[in-house]
Structure formats: structure tokens, C-alpha cells
Amino acid sequence: MSQVTTQPSTDQIWEWLDAVPDPEIPVISVVDLGIVRGVEWQGETLVVSVTPTYSGCPATSIISLDIETALRSKGIEDLKIETRISPAWTTDWLSEKGRAKLEEYGIAPPQPAGGPEKCPRCGSKNLTKVSQFGSTPCKAHWRCQDCLEPFDYFKCI
Amino acid sequence: MTRDDAFAQFLLRMGDNTLILGHRVSEWCGHAPVLEEDIALANTALDLIGQTQMWLGLAGEVQGQGKSADDLAFLRDAWDFRNVLLCEVPNGDFGRTLMRQFLFDAWHSIQLGRLMKSSDERVAAIAEKASKEVAYHLERSADTVVGLGDGTEESHRRMQEALDYLWPYVGEMFQSDEADAEMVKAGIAPDPASLREEYDALISRILSDATLTIPDSSFAHKGGRTGAMHTEHLGHLLTQMQWLQRAYPGAKW
Known part of the structure; x- marks a missing residue:
């Protein structure tokens, strides 16, 4: 039980991820962009699923690195980042907040x-x-x- | 031929098409007639290379010899490549590059549409991802072919010459062999020949809008997708594409 209470909630993780900027459009977060598809504790391990926007997008590896850096700085040691290609990313997954920020930018x-x-x-x-x-x-x-x-x-x- | 051999062969064909065409298109980087076209070509090449990562990555997995997508791209020689000859022919002028792109995109979009229903969920997932990008490629290459074909006297002449030159390379995309039969049986991929009708309908419509005439010949160069005989151009392309990994094995970015 004590282990469970030391784990930050997934809501908390989503909030932290919402502070990680997209490396090419830094006014929106990786969550706004809709590329974080899942945050889940599997036992002691935090599994974050990320989907690429375009299959050849050179920012993809930087995004995974940024997510890892952000979560490690919050004290998460046991972390796994998975790439999920299906369902394929769509711009429908951009958040309303993200859309407004894009326009403002x-x-x-x-x-x-x-x-x-x-x-x-x-x-x-x-x-x-x-x-x-x-x-x-x-x-x-x-x-x-x-x-x-x-x-x-x-x-x- | 075992089913896994056929599956690996199919995946190499998909990945080598996108790899070799992606490399060809990237040769325009910094050389296109205007900046916007330069960026468009580079973006198309990038999508194709991204798709290559997925196809060759899976090919390595199915082969089960511990090879990565990079190993397959950089450490095979010409006779081991399985791309259709259309993808390796030199760029020629801008018109020929866009005509080649259109002839390939049209096939690619139909093929990926079928692969989205593949019995192998990894194939279906890659196809789903790639088909969105390819729909966009096709929109652009078709528009450009119409714009240039139905353009000035000079651009029309060049586009007709491009079509005449490339037409004998179209037929290879629809040829079938033992590996294809195995894929059809497993429900993994369609029979290439079954794509022809839809392809002909699509390109006839666009080429007619472009005021271009499809050559009246069904002769087809072949040997790329089976690896039996590539053109002399592939070896030259590989010397450039693979040079760094050959000269400095294992070099990392």
C-alpha cells in the first residue's frame, strides 16, 4: 500500500505533461497536440504512450526525450515510453486550448x-x-x- | 517458400519502394525550381523515409535475424533490393519527377487502402498511418501533373515526354509471383494484379484532365520487385546513400 501512495496519480502526470512544449511549436504542449495517447501505471512502471504526427517527423525522438526529462525531474524513475501508431494521429485530437494558442501564435x-x-x-x-x-x-x-x-x-x- | 519468407519479401517490397523513391525525391533538396516546391519535395521524401522505418523495421522483425531498419537500408547490395524499377529511375527534370511521383502515389494510395484491411494488425496499422500521408502526396502530384500537362506548350511537351518515358515502368507494380500468392492466401496483402482496374480508372481521369495521352503499349520493364535485375541506376544511388555506413561502419549521428 505504501508504494501506491508514493505514486503520483495519472491526473497529476497528465498535468505535468501538459507543461511539456512541442519542440517545433512551443506555444502548445504535447498534450494539446494530442500525441500523448495514454498514461498508465503498470505496477512500479509508468508507461506513457506517444503517437507520431507524421511517420517521418524528425521531432518525434526529441518529444520522447523531452517527456522523459520532464517526468524524471518530477522524480519518476521507472519510466517506459511506448510508440503507438494505431489509431493514427488526427488533427481532431488537438485540444481547444491548443487550437486557440496556435491561432494567437x-x-x-x-x-x-x-x-x-x-x-x-x-x-x-x-x-x-x-x-x-x-x-x-x-x-x-x-x-x-x-x-x-x-x-x-x-x-x- | 515459407509463409514468413513470403511475408518478409512483401515487407521489403513495401519498404524498398518508399526508401528508394524517398532518396530519389530528397535529391531535389536545394535544387527545386522554387522554394515552395523544394519544401514540398523534401516533405514528401521525409514521409516516405518515415514509412520506410516502419516497413523495414517490421521486415527485420519477421526475418528474425536481429536486423534493424537501418541495417536493411544501409547494408544490403543492389541485388537484395525489392523496389519496383519506377522508384529508382533518375529524376530527370522537375516534370518527370512529378510524373513519376503521380504514377507511384496513385498505386501507393490504392495499395495502402487495401492493406488497411490486412489480417496482420501490424501491417494494417502501418497502412493506416501511411495512407493519410499518401493521400496528401497524391493530391499534390495529381494537381501538379494537371497544372503542367495542361499548362504552356513547353510544360505540356515535357510532361508528355515524361509519361512516354515512364509508362513502361508502370506495369511492374501489378505483377504477381509466388510470394504474392502466399500473401493473398494469408489475407495479409492483395494480389497486385487486382489493383490495376482501379489504378487505370484513376490515372486515366487525371491524365485526361492534364491533356496527356497514355501510350498505347503494355510493355513492362521488370526485375525490381523480384530482385532479378535492377537498372544500372540503383547501384549509383546506393553508393551515395550507403557511403557513410560503408566507410565508417556503425557510425552514429
């Missing part, structure tokens, strides 16, 4: 219609696609026709 959040709803800078809906791809695998490149500012759009997948 200048990245248009994903929309089911397949393009940004409005310019994250001036709010105009007069937009044009520059490229289907952008600065990271998860983004595309758009431009506002009114304020002329180019911006990133978080691709909807």
Missing part, C-alpha cells in the same frame, strides 16, 4: 474544409494557398490577400 488551426478559416493576423477570409507543404510536415503555407502576410496553416489530417 500566428498559425491557422486545421479546418475540416481543408483550408484556414481566416488570417491569424488580421482575420480576413480572403486567402490564397502558396504551397501544400510548409516549414514542418504538419503545416502548409498560405497568404492573406488583404494584409499580404504569409502564414502557416496546420494541415487537417
Whole structure:
């Protein structure tokens, strides 16, 4: 029993993970991004399941490392990080908080219609696609026709 | 051929296609006609290499000789590769690269759609992940083929030349052998030939929008997916791709 009481609750772990920033879009956390799929105590071992956004995303290994560093700093010694590829990550898993933070940062959040709803800078809906791809695998490149500012759009997948 | 041999062969075919095409596409990095296209090509290559990790990782597991995805990518020679010849032909101009991408993406998207229903859940999971990325690749390559085919006189001419050059490499994707028959029996993967009808319907629609004419020939170069005979280009590609691991065995980033 004494062992159980020394284990932080999974709610507590989720809270800690929500403070780990995404390495490429540091305004949102790895929890906001929807890539932490599970937090579970298996006996003495804490198992955190992480799913990659894109299969070739170079940030994936950094994310696992950041999660490990954060949890170790909270005193968790026995830790296992698992990669889970199914169900495949979808932008539907982005939190509402994450979507709002993206927009505030200048990245248009994903929309089911397949393009940004409005310019994250001036709010105009007069937009044009520059490229289907952008600065990271998860983004595309758009431009506002009114304020002329180019911006990133978080691709909807 | 045992079922595991056939399974490993199938996984090498999937992983070698994405590895070799991914490497080819990455050769454009820093050379594309405009920055946006450069980034798009590099992103496509990245997705393909990511998928390679999963396919070759599983291939190593099924082979059961303790080989990692990296071992399979960097320490095999040309005759052990199982990619279709289409993936290894040189890039040519930008138009030919995008035409090759389109001809491959169209097959790839149909194949992954079928593999999502594989009886092997690891295969189904990789296919589910990859199919989302490939749907995006296909959207872009199809749009570009239409844009350039139905573009200027110069771009139209180049795209027709690209299609004429690449067409004899299309047929190999639909050839079947003993390993495929084994995969069909196990419910792991579809018979390649069964994808042809859907493929023809898809590419006919796009190439017609692109005002391009599909060559009237069913001749197909083959030998890549069986490993019987690759083109001379694969060896040259490997000397570059594998150079570091060959010169400094076990070197780590």
C-alpha cells in the first residue's frame, strides 16, 4: 500500500505533461497536440504512450526525450515510453486550448474544409494557398490577400 | 517458400519502394525550381523515409535475424533490393519527377487502402498511418501533373515526354509471383494484379484532365520487385546513400 501512495496519480502526470512544449511549436504542449495517447501505471512502471504526427517527423525522438526529462525531474524513475501508431494521429485530437494558442501564435488551426478559416493576423477570409507543404510536415503555407502576410496553416489530417 | 519468407519479401517490397523513391525525391533538396516546391519535395521524401522505418523495421522483425531498419537500408547490395524499377529511375527534370511521383502515389494510395484491411494488425496499422500521408502526396502530384500537362506548350511537351518515358515502368507494380500468392492466401496483402482496374480508372481521369495521352503499349520493364535485375541506376544511388555506413561502419549521428 505504501508504494501506491508514493505514486503520483495519472491526473497529476497528465498535468505535468501538459507543461511539456512541442519542440517545433512551443506555444502548445504535447498534450494539446494530442500525441500523448495514454498514461498508465503498470505496477512500479509508468508507461506513457506517444503517437507520431507524421511517420517521418524528425521531432518525434526529441518529444520522447523531452517527456522523459520532464517526468524524471518530477522524480519518476521507472519510466517506459511506448510508440503507438494505431489509431493514427488526427488533427481532431488537438485540444481547444491548443487550437486557440496556435491561432494567437500566428498559425491557422486545421479546418475540416481543408483550408484556414481566416488570417491569424488580421482575420480576413480572403486567402490564397502558396504551397501544400510548409516549414514542418504538419503545416502548409498560405497568404492573406488583404494584409499580404504569409502564414502557416496546420494541415487537417 | 515459407509463409514468413513470403511475408518478409512483401515487407521489403513495401519498404524498398518508399526508401528508394524517398532518396530519389530528397535529391531535389536545394535544387527545386522554387522554394515552395523544394519544401514540398523534401516533405514528401521525409514521409516516405518515415514509412520506410516502419516497413523495414517490421521486415527485420519477421526475418528474425536481429536486423534493424537501418541495417536493411544501409547494408544490403543492389541485388537484395525489392523496389519496383519506377522508384529508382533518375529524376530527370522537375516534370518527370512529378510524373513519376503521380504514377507511384496513385498505386501507393490504392495499395495502402487495401492493406488497411490486412489480417496482420501490424501491417494494417502501418497502412493506416501511411495512407493519410499518401493521400496528401497524391493530391499534390495529381494537381501538379494537371497544372503542367495542361499548362504552356513547353510544360505540356515535357510532361508528355515524361509519361512516354515512364509508362513502361508502370506495369511492374501489378505483377504477381509466388510470394504474392502466399500473401493473398494469408489475407495479409492483395494480389497486385487486382489493383490495376482501379489504378487505370484513376490515372486515366487525371491524365485526361492534364491533356496527356497514355501510350498505347503494355510493355513492362521488370526485375525490381523480384530482385532479378535492377537498372544500372540503383547501384549509383546506393553508393551515395550507403557511403557513410560503408566507410565508417556503425557510425552514429
